[in-house]
Amino acid sequence: MALSLISNTAAQSQSSRITEVTSPGGIKAWLVHDTTLPLIAVEFAFLGGASQDGAELAGLANFTASLLDEGAGPLDAAQFQSTLADHAVELHFDAGRDDVRGSLRTLSENKDKAFELLRLAVAEPRFDPEAVERIRAAHMAMLRRRSTDPSSMANDRWFALAFPDHPYGRPADGTLESMARITRDDIAGFAKKTLARSNLRVAVVGDISAEELGQRLDAVFGALPATATLVPVAHVEPQKIGTVDVIALDVPQSVVVMGTGGLERRDPDFMPAYVLNHILGGSAFSSRLFKEVREARGLAYSVYSYQVALAHTGLWFAGTATKNERAGESIAIITDEFRKILKDGPSQTELDEAKSYLTGSYALRFDTSSKVAGQLLQIQLDQLGIDYIDKRNALVDAVTLDDLKRVAGRLATAKDALTVVVGKPQGLSGG
Template identity: 90%
Template sequence: MRAGPAPLFDQTGSALRAGRLLFAMVTMALSLLSATAAQSQSSRITEVTSPGGIKAWLVHDTTLPLIAVEFAFLGGASQDGKDLPGLANLTASLLDEGAGGLDAHAFQSALADHAVELHFDAGRDEIRGSLRTLSENRETAFDLLRLAVTEPRFDTEAVERIRASQLAMLRRRSTEPNALANDRWFALAFPNHPYGRPVDGTLETVARISRDDIAGFAKRAIARSNLRVAVVGDISAEELGKRLDAVFGILPATATLVPVPHVEPQKIGTVDVIPLDVPQSVVVMGTGGLERRDPDFIPAFVLNHILGGSAFSSRLFKEVREARGLAYSVYSYQVALGHTGLWFAGTATKNERAGESIAIITDEFRKILKDGPSQTELDEAKSYLMGSYALRFDTSSKVAGQLLQIQLDELGIDYVDRRNALIAAVTLDDLKHVAARLATARDALVVVVGKPAGLGG
């Protein structure tokens, strides 16, 4: 995650422009929702190809003078290398800390003075960026974006300041139960694989990352071949094509990425305890799932919603919270990474009842995989999942983000229109079929942080 000083809106003009940007974003969200009711989303999506061959998906909307851009470079933390976890994250955090002729202060001041929002962050499979600007400031906004991705400075002052912030964050995480549980789960599940390394790095690895490491990573990973772009707002296809070439056109044609092998989680069926003197134990349970492009992913998605994906109606909520009062929150969810699919459940409960909670969650996993849900549960799940889909498009940022994710998942430009029909088509037989494929999910790799009674540690 990005760390460092936020833009300083310390001038009246900057504050007014920032207020106008916020108002425009909110109002544009309402206009996009209204348009959706009258016209399918995918019919409003245009695939734009720049004169230089760079592709982007565009939703052209002139209702308000606002442009939102979401983009990603494939690769991310999976390209850190085994000796430098945290490299992609530190690199992403520095891209807007000075570029071209502007040092960090000047670059951030230019963003603030023109009410431009620009952010970067790293995940396991990609580095993401987002840009928000009023149309009147597009020249400055796109030029600052161009500088950030093509001429980042990585000045010593900025590197050391952001490094110090990252190290402080890592020290906080070292006593944060959820962070400890998640990092340990991935380390145990994926030994000797990039997914087993922490995206944020460690105190030791972040401390030794050099400026040359950072500049080398940017040179290898930021290129046109692994770029995906989605844009929403007051910009035509013709103009966007020119902007794409101006911003990204001088990047290297091809990224130099190390292939990441497909992998299945290890240590399934084991329990690992991290002792920590806290009143509650945090429980993370994970097992194998389906990758996003798997044809059975949607039935698995519906099945998970019934198990633990719904905040107040899921089986886990009813059994763990309502029936026994073991925890305030309990959940399950799918994670579809680029090279594996996972299925997680988790909760936080009193130390003396951690073992009981794990047993109940495990039992509910096994029941739904063995017997499946009822027709009523299926109907209610489909109704909710179809009806709530529009909430993913209630701001221009969310629209752009959804379009980017659909590109990353390779689902097709018409997926927005097809998605609810895919949900509606799911039957009990489909759920039985996917349950049979997920048979190994009857067991999980369990990580517990706390002082759980009877679980060791």
């Protein structure tokens, strides 16, 4: 079922299997109707996320999302969770920087109960004091672990330095101080302002018709507020580019995070940049960074680069973990490889190999109903169009060396980065 969505057969548009459903109440969703298995997978998101936390309440979106399935309507947390288990329903919520997401997976025979539980979770969450304090304790335990985890420390410091006066500079998981400060009223207020029909995106795959889905959408989401009350978030560029910050930690390896400006997802040059990144460090075993840092010099087991396209900025990262005494050397090599690929570009062979891998592996994103739903949701969030699956591989195939040279020119400032190192690196200074 899923693989047929990206079949190379030209006889019929594969996106014709994706139907845009509009409920009687006006709620939209993308549907792939498939009866191969008696399963229904639903992925949905409310725009907003941690960017709506507020300066003093970092972690509020994440805290709220964690509580949505901890009691709702007439069911307390234990009853809600046992009902999910009794009917083999999987329901999860989480929050990122730009949205609050939910995921539902159920057998067709249990869909009535599954959709009712989902309705209760989003429309009638209880936020009982017992559940609030239990989840708060779990979050604070997680934050204590993160406070000594080198990778978490490096990532949080990078965003704090890059976006000092912006919501992206706050840790999405919050801090020990902010988590202790959040009240039940804060949580209920966040849910009321953020969980609304206007900022809802939905994707559904499985054993459900368009007509039934329309009815279910109204039943589940119809009672939510019509319009979300979101604080505008400004577009932003990362600061402190070209600087190095060191967090001293007594560990045998230094964790390195290097980040700089990139392209936003809807930028026409995003796909050439995506191919360029694959060649630099996006491929696990054939990238330039892998060959130079691991194979040629044995400096690290893992080295990588990747793009991050947030709603209000585009970023390009590289990272590794290496012995403290080799950290400076590793950073120098990664920086050099960034500069080389931006100055000279890749070879035709590198481009051909990258395109072959990226087009051939695309099908792996669609090998389960949940993955298909997740991809369809992300395409909606990125505003790429319902026919994007049809076009995606052609967009990759169309990338030329001239395209990569043009993009390299646009990304010329990426030869410098904001670098954060956690450990005891030799030959570096910062604080």
